[in-house]
Amino acid sequence: MTTAIEINCTTGEITERELTADELAQREADAKAYADQQAADDKAAADKVAAREAVYAKLGLTADEIAALAD
């Protein structure tokens, strides 16, 4: 579906139209940028967990001790 809704706040008129080629291209670019950002966020979170687990490993903690720290 590529229908755009426009609500004219002065007249109250509501119009529907198909997206232009430029708008479709912008949409695709925005979607890619968003996906890239999500991937970066996920990687940052995974890196944080990995770093924390590396510290635990250096300390020689057991799984139960790590769980106790997280509570």
Place this chain on the structure above:
Amino acid sequence: MANTYTLIASNTLSSSASSVTFSSIAATYTDLIIKASARCSTTDHGVNVSFNGAATYDRINIYGNGSSAGSDVVADLLVYGGMNNSSYTANTFSNFEMYAPNYTSSSYKSMSIDTTTENNATANNFTAMVAGLRSVTSAITSITLTPETGSFVQYSTFYLYGIKNS
């Protein structure tokens, strides 16, 4: 509700739409508020918020989903997450509010957004707070909301309010 809080325009989608624009916004208020109840047709939950058709701004985002939390600072993206998508309980919609103060000024335009999903499950919920800045110096005359992919589904609702300081 304060008598300075005025409904400018609204729309409930009678069918799905890939974007919703409030255009020809008069410069007769001090601030603007959009309240929306929306759901996306795909599994994405990001939404673009554009002022005057401009595609980019800076934002700070904090978010959580019940099991983890995070934040990011992003330039040249205009996306917030937090809209219900097709993976959520059928017929549920997310809540969204955007506040844009001083929208007629010649300064850069700021906005704050709070949003949360609704889901009849313990998992897969999401909430976010967003602070954004758009480097445009003209008055805001149009605001466009666009899902990252797919469309807003039927019965999504959008309300634009004007706030006066007197």
